[in-house]
Amino acid sequence: MSLTNKSTLRLKPIAASVKPSITALPVIPSGTAPPSALVAPAIVEKQFSPNPQYAKLLEQVPALLEYLPLVIGVSERLLAKAVAGEIALTPRELSQAMFIHCTTKKYLRTLAIDGAFRHDLDGNPVVPVSDEHRQYACQVLLYREAKAKVKANK
Numbered sequence: 001m002s003l004t005n006k007s008t009l010r011l012k013p014i015a016a017s018v019k020p021s022i023t024a025l026p027v028i029p030s031g032t033a034p035p036s037a038l039v040a041p042a043i044v045e046k047q048f049s050p051n052p053q054y055a056k057l058l059e060q061v062p063a064l065l066e067y068l069p070l071v072i073g074v075s076e077r078l079l080a081k082a083v084a085g086e087i088a089l090t091p092r093e094l095s096q097a098m099f100i101h102c103t104t105k106k107y108l109r110t111l112a113i114d115g116a117f118r119h120d121l122d123g124n125p126v127v128p129v130s131d132e133h134r135q136y137a138c139q140v141l142l143y144r145e146a147k148a149k150v151k152a153n154k
Contacts, residue, residue, distance in 0.1 A: 051096070051097070051100055053089060053093040053094075053096055053097045054096075054097040054100045054101065056088065056089060056093075056097070057087070057089060057094065057097040057098070057101070058101075060086075060087050060088065060089075061078065061087065061121065063119075063121050063122065063123050064101055066123065067104065067106040067107045067109075067110050068110055068118075068119040068123065069107070069110055069111045069116050069117065069118045069119060069129050070102070070118060070119060070120075070121075071118045071119060071120050071126045071127065072118065074098075074120070074121060075094070075095070075098050077121065078094055078098065078121075079091055079094060082094050103140075105141070105144070108137045108140055108141050109137075109141065111129055111133060111134060111137040112134055112137040112138045112141060113129075113134075114134065115128070116128070116129045116134065117129065
């Protein structure tokens with residue numbers, strides 16, 4: 001499988017009955033820490049985002065700057081805040097910004113940490129990250145790393 005083939009860039013969610021679309025990546029066993037390259041940095045700095053909607057979301061929801069794994073369904077809570085006027089983004093802009101946030105390297109790194117918890121918008125831990133989601137985050141990060149190495153070797 002070639003990493004330059006556009007069709008291999010699509011990742012599918014991992015389900016119990018479905019194998020991951022990226023079979024060349026190693027499977028990280030449950031109960032083990034991700035490779036050291038995947039561990040989240042201790043200090044998270046605010047960085048410039050080229051996407052104005054994402055930058056606006058980070059300004060209006062400072063809890064997102066910590067890149068903690070978010071509780072499932074947080075987008076609906078943010079959408080309710082947007083409808084109420086608490087967040088100055090349209091539903092489409094909010095959806096795009098949340099997609100960008102949840103696919104960032106920092107967010108995936110924190111999601112990949114063994115024993116990580118999902119957090120609400122106040123930063124309170126709510127539920128542990130499932131092994132399925134943790135493993136998927138590890139696979140995405142490893143895939144991106146392999147893709148970057150191939151690109152660097154050209």
